Amino acid sequence: MKRTTMFALIALGLGGASVANAQDFSSWYLAPRLGLVAPDSARTTKTSSFEGIGLGTWVNPNFAVDFEYGINNADFKTNSPRSGHQWESVQLDVAARYFFNEIGSGWRPYLMGGIGAMRHKAYSGYLLNNLSYASGGGWDPMITGGVGMQYNMSDRLAFRGEIAARYDRDNNSLNSSLSDSYGFKRKSGFTDAVATIGLTYSFGGAAPAPAAKHEEAAPPPASPPAHEEAVPPKSVSIDLRGVEFKFDHPRVGEKLVPSLKAPTAESVQILDEAVDTLKRYPNIHVEVDGHTDSKGSDAYNQKLSERRAKGVYDYLTAHGIDASRLDGPKGFGKTQPIDTNDTAEGRQRNRRTELKVEN
Numbered sequence: 001m002k003r004t005t006m007f008a009l010i011a012l013g014l015g016g017a018s019v020a021n022a023q024d025f026s027s028w029y030l031a032p033r034l035g036l037v038a039p040d041s042a043r044t045t046k047t048s049s050f051e052g053i054g055l056g057t058w059v060n061p062n063f064a065v066d067f068e069y070g071i072n073n074a075d076f077k078t079n080s081p082r083s084g085h086q087w088e089s090v091q092l093d094v095a096a097r098y099f100f101n102e103i104g105s106g107w108r109p110y111l112m113g114g115i116g117a118m119r120h121k122a123y124s125g126y127l128l129n130n131l132s133y134a135s136g137g138g139w140d141p142m143i144t145g146g147v148g149m150q151y152n153m154s155d156r157l158a159f160r161g162e163i164a165a166r167y168d169r170d171n172n173s174l175n176s177s178l179s180d181s182y183g184f185k186r187k188s189g190f191t192d193a194v195a196t197i198g199l200t201y202s203f204g205g206a207a208p209a210p211a212a213k214h215e216e217a218a219p220p221p222a223s224p225p226a227h228e229e230a231v232p233p234k235s236v237s238i239d240l241r242g243v244e245f246k247f248d249h250p251r252v253g254e255k256l257v258p259s260l261k262a263p264t265a266e267s268v269q270i271l272d273e274a275v276d277t278l279k280r281y282p283n284i285h286v287e288v289d290g291h292t293d294s295k296g297s298d299a300y301n302q303k304l305s306e307r308r309a310k311g312v313y314d315y316l317t318a319h320g321i322d323a324s325r326l327d328g329p330k331g332f333g334k335t336q337p338i339d340t341n342d343t344a345e346g347r348q349r350n351r352r353t354e355l356k357v358e359n
Contacts (some may be wrong), residue, residue: 029056031160033198037072037089037105040190045074045087046117061296066095068114089201090119091166093142099150107151114144118168142168144194156202167191200275256311275319287356288313288328290334293347298333306331312353327358 031054039045052070059065068090071205093116099108121137147163153159252260260267278284290309292301309329317323339346 015017027354029200029202031200035196038193039176048072048074062099092116112146118142140169158200161197165192250307250311256315285358291332291356293333294334294341301333
């Protein structure tokens with residue numbers, strides 16, 4: 001945006017002034033993880049390593065859904081007649097995770113629940129006295145539930161640790177021929193403990209709304225003589241669209257510039273032009289208001305809108321705009337949309353910070 005364009009907007013009215021913010025949460029993420037499986041004792045297998053990966057999506061800032069794959073190959077215990085062989089378990093599931101606290105509050109505990117299926121099969125094709133042990137294997141229904149903790153290390157990278165109980169209706173581990181012939185207690189369901197650590201890498205997200213286009217206009221008239229009082233126009237518009245925040249920023253206690261999305265130089269230029277405009281019209285008083293879209297809880301959006309409004313407020317005062325000329329900062333959460341929240345483009349417009357002239 002050229003400086004002449006900024007000053008040309010003085011006569012256009014304040015209603016469209018806004019800071020366009022990045023998404024409040026990322027749309028998709030990958031979640032690789034490693035861990036240990038402590039099996040149900042009736043399986044007669046040892047504790048084994050677990051490997052898995054998930055593809056997740058944020059439904060809102062506190063709720064995510066993962067499509068997961070996992071595998072663990074367990075050795076049989078030394079006191080088992082199957083010692084020296086392995087038992088493969090493959091897991092496919094859909095898991096939902098509900099996160100407590102705000103995204104920017106550091107460590108976030110969560111609850112997890114999932115449903116899916118597991119395939120069990122003898123890894124070595126083991127035969128026991130001519131009795132085929134679980135020949136061919138098979139798929140069985142599974143449910144899982146647990147608790148975890150997540151910590152955002154950057155805008156896209158987060159650490160996740162989790163402990164869960166995994167129950168599957170396994171009728172392959174102790175099948176009828178093995179249990180009947182060798183005195184094992186037949187069982188058709190097992191509960192394992194699974195502990196994992198991993199990372200989530202966020203990607204995607206809705207594209208930022210394009211910056212509003214304005215035709216070039218002539219600069220405003222020259223300033224009045226020194227003996228005349230500079231009278232601002234009846235309506236003033238200071239267009240800050242193009243100033244975008246990083247994902248989940250500003251966080252608690254964070255200043256504005258570190259929270260701006262790259263390239264920050266362009267956003268800083270727009271803010272500086274707003275400062276110049278306010279200095280050019282020293283009698284203007286403005287209210288700094290923050291807004292969000294409808295995604296997320298009322299409490300989350302309220303605090304997020306307050307932090308973003310405060311970021312702009314603090315930037316203005318730090319660059320020579322007297323606090324007596326500013327009202328706020330005020331946060332309105334998702335209560336004052338300027339567009340529909342049913343589309344990505346509409347939600348992008350609603351994520352904004354406005355400067356309203358007080359007449």
